[in-house]
Every structure is written in C-alpha cells, then in structure tokens.
Amino acid sequence: MKNFIFKTLFAFSAFALTLTACKKEDEGLSGTQSVIIEMDNRAGDDELVFGKNYKTANGDTVNFSLFNYYVSNFVLVKSDGSEYTVPKDECYFLVKHEDAASREIELKGIPAGDYKAVRFIIGVDSLKSIAPAGERTGVLDPTGAGAGMYWSWNAGYIFVKVEGTSPQAPINAGAGERIFQYHTGLFGGKDSPTLNNLKTVNLSTGSELIEVRSNHEASTVHTYVNILEMFTSPTNINVATNPLSHAGAFSKTVANNYADMFTLDHVHNHN
Amino acid sequence: MRYNSYFRTIALLLGIALAFLACKKEAKEDLSDISIFLPSNFPAPYYNLSANPITPEGFALGRKLFYDPILSRDSSIACADCHISYSAFSHPDHGVSHGIEGLLGRRNAPAVQNLIWQKAYFWDGGVPEMDFIAINPIENPVEMDESPANVVKKLKRHPEYPALFRAAFPGRDTIDGPQMLMAFSQFMGALVSANSRYDHYVRKEAGGTLTAEELAGLETFKVKCSACHSTDLFTDNSYRNNGLLSTFTNDLGRFEISTIQEDIGKFKVPSLRNVELTSPYMHHGKIKTLEAAVEHYNSGVKDSPTLDPLLKQNGQLGIPLSTSEKQNLVAFLKTLTDQTFIRDTRFQKPE
Numbered sequence: 001m002k003n004f005i006f007k008t009l010f011a012f013s014a015f016a017l018t019l020t021a022c023k024k025e026d027e028g029l030s031g032t033q034s035v036i037i038e039m040d041n042r043a044g045d046d047e048l049v050f051g052k053n054y055k056t057a058n059g060d061t062v063n064f065s066l067f068n069y070y071v072s073n074f075v076l077v078k079s080d081g082s083e084y085t086v087p088k089d090e091c092y093f094l095v096k097h098e099d100a101a102s103r104e105i106e107l108k109g110i111p112a113g114d115y116k117a118v119r120f121i122i123g124v125d126s127l128k129s130i131a132p133a134g135e136r137t138g139v140l141d142p143t144g145a146g147a148g149m150y151w152s153w154n155a156g157y158i159f160v161k162v163e164g165t166s167p168q169a170p171i172n173a174g175a176g177e178r179i180f181q182y183h184t185g186l187f188g189g190k191d192s193p194t195l196n197n198l199k200t201v202n203l204s205t206g207s208e209l210i211e212v213r214s215n216h217e218a219s220t221v222h223t224y225v226n227i228l229e230m231f232t233s234p235t236n237i238n239v240a241t242n243p244l245s246h247a248g249a250f251s252k253t254v255a256n257n258y259a260d261m262f263t264l265d266h267v268h269n270h271n
Numbered sequence: 272m273r274y275n276s277y278f279r280t281i282a283l284l285l286g287i288a289l290a291f292l293a294c295k296k297e298a299k300e301d302l303s304d305i306s307i308f309l310p311s312n313f314p315a316p317y318y319n320l321s322a323n324p325i326t327p328e329g330f331a332l333g334r335k336l337f338y339d340p341i342l343s344r345d346s347s348i349a350c351a352d353c354h355i356s357y358s359a360f361s362h363p364d365h366g367v368s369h370g371i372e373g374l375l376g377r378r379n380a381p382a383v384q385n386l387i388w389q390k391a392y393f394w395d396g397g398v399p400e401m402d403f404i405a406i407n408p409i410e411n412p413v414e415m416d417e418s419p420a421n422v423v424k425k426l427k428r429h430p431e432y433p434a435l436f437r438a439a440f441p442g443r444d445t446i447d448g449p450q451m452l453m454a455f456s457q458f459m460g461a462l463v464s465a466n467s468r469y470d471h472y473v474r475k476e477a478g479g480t481l482t483a484e485e486l487a488g489l490e491t492f493k494v495k496c497s498a499c500h501s502t503d504l505f506t507d508n509s510y511r512n513n514g515l516l517s518t519f520t521n522d523l524g525r526f527e528i529s530t531i532q533e534d535i536g537k538f539k540v541p542s543l544r545n546v547e548l549t550s551p552y553m554h555h556g557k558i559k560t561l562e563a564a565v566e567h568y569n570s571g572v573k574d575s576p577t578l579d580p581l582l583k584q585n586g587q588l589g590i591p592l593s594t595s596e597k598q599n600l601v602a603f604l605k606t607l608t609d610q611t612f613i614r615d616t617r618f619q620k621p622e
Contacts, residue, residue: 132402191399
C-alpha cells in the first residue's frame with residue numbers, strides 16, 4: 001500500500017514536472033528575446049523639446065539645441081542576482097535627441113528570464129577608447145556615425161554633448177551669441193592619466209521585473225533622461241559663470257551632475 | 272648623307288622609346304617586400320602590428336593619402352607639406368607650422384619617425400593611439416581645417432581611391448574612415464629610422480665607426496642627457512619641463528590634456544634621431560641650431576614651479592657643460608642622422 005502511494009506520488013510528480021517543463025517551453029522561458037531601453041529625454045517634468053525654455057536649479061533659463069550621449073556596456077541583472085553582459089561588439093549606442101530612432105536602444109539576444117536591474121556606462125569605456133581603428137566602426141567611427149562626438153586633440157569620445165542658448169550666458173566671442181556648451185568626455189588616459197569622467201548607471205526595476213520571454217514581444221524599459229539634472233546635484237551650475245565646459249577640470253562637475261540623470265520610469269512587458 | 276639622317280632618325284626614335292620605357296619602369300615601383308623594420312637595438316614596439324598588418328597596397332594607399340592635399344578643406348595642403356621627407360618628415364625652417372591659408376600654428380612640427388615605439392603623439396601626448404593621429408591635423412583649423420567625415424566622402428567620389436581602398440582592404444564593400452586610418456598607420460608605421468652611423472656602431476655593423484670626438488660626445492650624453500632622452504629611441508616617452516620658459520601662458524603643454532597643475536609647461540621628451548635635420552627645435556620652434564639647443568642646457572634653463580628636478584640640482588639651474596663637451600655633444604647628435612631613411616624612395620611622393 002505504502003509502495004503504491006509512493007509510486008502514484010512519484011508518477012504524479014513526474015507528470016507535474018513534465019507539465020511545468022512543457023509550460024516553461026510555452027511561456028518562452030528558453031531561448032532569447034530583445035529588450036528595448038527607451039531613452040525618454042526630458043527637462044524636469046516636461047518632455048525635452050529643442051527651442052523651448054526651461055529653468056535650471058540655479059534659476060537660469062536654458063534653451064537646448066543639441067543633446068547627444070553615448071551609453072555602453074549594458075548588463076542585465078536577473079532576479080536571482082546573476083548577470084547577463086551584452087557582448088562587447090553590440091554594446092555601444094549613440095543617442096541623439098533629434099534622431100528618434102536612436103532613442104530606442106535594442107539589446108538583442110537577451111536570455112529569457114526575469115530581470116530586476118539594468119546597468120550601463122555613460123560614455124565609452126577606456127579599453128574601447130584606445131582600441132585600434134579597425135574596432136571603431138558604426139557609432140564609434142569618428143569619421144562616420146560618430147562624427148562630432150570625438151576630440152581629435154585629446155583623443156577620445158565626447159560622452160555627453162549638450163548645447164544651447166541662455167540669456168544668462170555671456171555673449172560668446174566666436175558665436176556672437178549667448179550660448180552654452182557642455183561637452184564632456186575623458187576616459188582616464190592610456191599611459192599617463194587624464195580625468196576619468198566615466199559614470200556607471202544602475203537602474204533597478206523595483207517590484208516590476210523585466211520579463212524576457214522568447215515567445216513574447218520585447219519588453220521595454222522606459223527610462224527618463226532628465227537633461228536638467230546636468231545642472232544640479234551635487235553642484236548647481238551657474239550658466240553665467242560656467243557657460244562652456246570641454247576637456248578641462250570643470251568637466252568633472254558636469255559629469256558628477258549628469259551621472260544621476262537616468263531614472264527608470266516603468267517596465268512594459270507584453271504577454 | 273641620306274643614310275646618316277636615316278640613322279639619326281632611328282637613333283632618336285630609339286632614344287625616345289628607351290626614355291619611355293625607363294619612365295614606365297620607374298612608375299612601376301615594387302613594394303612587394305615592404306615590411307616594418309624592427310631594429311635589434313630598439314625595445315618591443317607599443318603599437319599592435321597584428322591588428323593592422325602592413326601590406327604593399329595598404330602602405331601605398333597610406334602614402335598616397337599622406338601626399339594628397341585632398342585631405343584639406345580647400346585641397347591646398349597635404350600632410351607632406353609640413354612633414355618633408357628630406358628633413359625626417361619635420362617642417363624645416365618653420366618655427367611653427369604654416370597651415371591652410373597661411374595660418375600659423377603654435378607648435379613646431381616634429382619628425383615623423385619610429386611612431387610604433389611611441390606611447391603618445393604630439394607635444395602634449397594628446398593622442399595615445401597611432402591610428403588616430405591623422406584626424407587631428409585634418410580637423411585642426413590652422414592646419415587642414417576639414418571634417419574627417421567629409422574627407423571620407425571626397426575619397427568615395429574620387430576617380431582612383433575606391434579601387435585603391437578595395438585593393439588594400441579586400442572584402443569591404445565601401446570606403447570608410449577606419450580603413451583610411453589603418454592605411455595611414457601602415458605608411459607612417461613603416462617610417463622607421465634606425466640606420467644612422469650611431470645605429471651601425473651599436474649594432475657593430477659595417478660603417479659603424481665614430482670619431483674620438485663623437486665617442487666623447489656619446490659618453491657625455493650618457494651622463495648628462497640620457498635620463499630623459501633614454502634608450503636608442505632617445506626618449507623615455509615622459510612629459511617634462513626642460514626650462515625653456517619661466518611662465519607658460521600660450522601653451523600649457525601636457526596640462527592641456529591632463530588638467531593636472533604639475534603638468535603645466537611639460538612637453539613630451541622628443542627623440543633626437545635625425546635632430547641635425549629637424550631645426551628649428553623645441554615645441555615652440557624658437558631654438559634655431561643644435562649648438563643653441565645644447566647651450567640651452569648649459570646656460571639657458573629658466574626656473575618655474577614644474578621645472579624638471581634634473582635641471583636644478585643642488586640649487587643650480589641647468590647642466591654645466593664645458594666648451595669641448597658642448598662640441599662633442601653636437602658631433603655625437605649628428606651621428607644620429609639617417610641618410611638611408613630620408614632617401615628611401617618608398618617613403619617619398621609616388622609618381
């Protein structure tokens with residue numbers, strides 16, 4: 001009798017196991033799917049629109065005309081804490097505000113599973129920044145898709161490039177206008193040090209997980225990118241006194257400020 | 272009489288034909304054995320040669336680009352206009368370089384040689400990879416003032432370049448910037464100067480005799496100069512202030528790259544190879560002769576917060592040198608002149 005019960009239980013559990021296994025198949029928990037990181041560029045609570053006025057924390061009126069940035073080295077963190085690193089040759093993206101398609105970052109071939117966080121770098125990591133020319137293709141080609149995002153005299157990528165006008169900015173001698181320019185780069189140098197303005201962003205999904213399923217459409221991680229964060233926290237930038245920042249020491253302040261401009265708004269899963 | 276004129280005509284015709292053949296032969300230059308010379312008295316190169324192996328087609332393409340003014344905005348100036356082969360690819364007699372529309376730069380054009388052993392390029396070391404050198408002068412508003420993306424466009428439209436790129440980089444469907452940069456590196460990387468009389472001397476090769484004066488200069492050099500101008504590349508690849516100025520305002524040197532206060536006024540220690548041919552000297556090109564460059568160390572060193580401690584020992588500025596030491600040093604520096612290098616027709620403007 002005991003034996004019978006065990007046998008039945010055994011058979012039953014085996015059945016149940018195959019069932020869940022089948023169900024797993026059905027739920028698309030094997031295989032891969034893309035994850036879309038949607039970069040929603042914003043200015044405070046508003047959508048970012050070039051040519052519109054916004055107020056910085058310092059009280060300056062700013063009007064943007066350019067907002068480009070590199071994001072790279074994406075890592076997805078599973079709910080069990082294990083990590084999936086997007087392969088090197090597919091992990092560099094250049095977001096240009098005026099190019100809507102570039103704001104949708106598709107991370108391809110993510111193994112099915114539940115993910116609780118996304119991690120990435122603002123900029124281009126130091127290894128890639130000194131890689132041979134043959135490995136600088138696509139958005140990393142300063143003579144092609146990456147044009148305008150590279151300093152030739154202090155060789156390296158411009159990680160974040162912000163330009164615009166402000167009535168508080170002094171008249172720029174070259175431009176003849178009240179402009180501001182914050183071009184931030186510098187990966188730490190090769191053999192001799194330079195500033196290192198690379199920043200890592202960690203976006204946790206909170207209670208909602210990114211459910212990657214091979215049989216569903218790609219999930220979207222809706223990310224807010226608040227350009228006004230570049231002007232504040234930890235240090236308020238005063239456009240009148242610091243209208244320009246390139247490869248100088250002040251770029252550290254700018255980078256520390258923009259390090260927290262990315263926040264995760266919500267995850268959109270399809271089922 | 273008649274025969275005579277007949278013969279003359281034939282001779283003339285033959286002569287023309289021969290001249291024609293000779294010309295043709297010259298145009299058909301053989302680069303099949305092009306390689307990068309790795310001299311036994313040099314350390315291992317920094318540049319990763321295996322990521323961009325030299326080929327005759329890649330070298331020839333890089334050379335054509337180097338000599339072609341198409342790289343500048345108004346097609347008026349080529350790399351080779353400021354980097355001239357007979358002066359070891361420096362800009363002789365130009366304190367600072369004259370670029371597009373005659374605009375003046377603020378630095379002296381150094382020799383282009385032995386690049387694969389350098390850790391960084393330009394006086395401030397702003398470019399740490401050889402592959403990315405060319406973008407700098409192309410974009411520089413006082414040099415070529417052109418966008419590299421536009422250069423690639425011009426090359427695509429050109430009657431000759433597309434075929435040359437296909438030959439150099441088979442299997443790529445279109446010209447792109449990385450290919451252009453790799454071709455540049457294949458040409459510039461092959462510009463190795465290591466056949467001076469000094470090299471033959473250290474490698475114990477034929478033609479390697481130094482005079483007593485030159486040998487004495489070498490000894491002085493080892494004691495007084497080689498801390499900075501070290502190894503047979505004559506540089507330790509570091510940035511130093513050798514006391515040219517007491518304040519640096521127009522050009523802050525390495526500081527412009529590192530933003531570290533201690534780097535104000537520091538410049539890359541230059542190699543001294545072919546230094547006889549690369550006058551004027553120093554980053555600002557204000558020292559005209561080798562004698563004056565040597566004299567600078569003896570009596571011209573100016574103090575400033577970042578002056579190299581080697582040039583201020585026991586509170587004394589500079590490196591004391593006797594008259595004969597100075598003469599010997601100049602004699603020694605001239606043994607670093609490499610005639611084979613500057614006369615190598617493979618490095619010169621192609622027909």
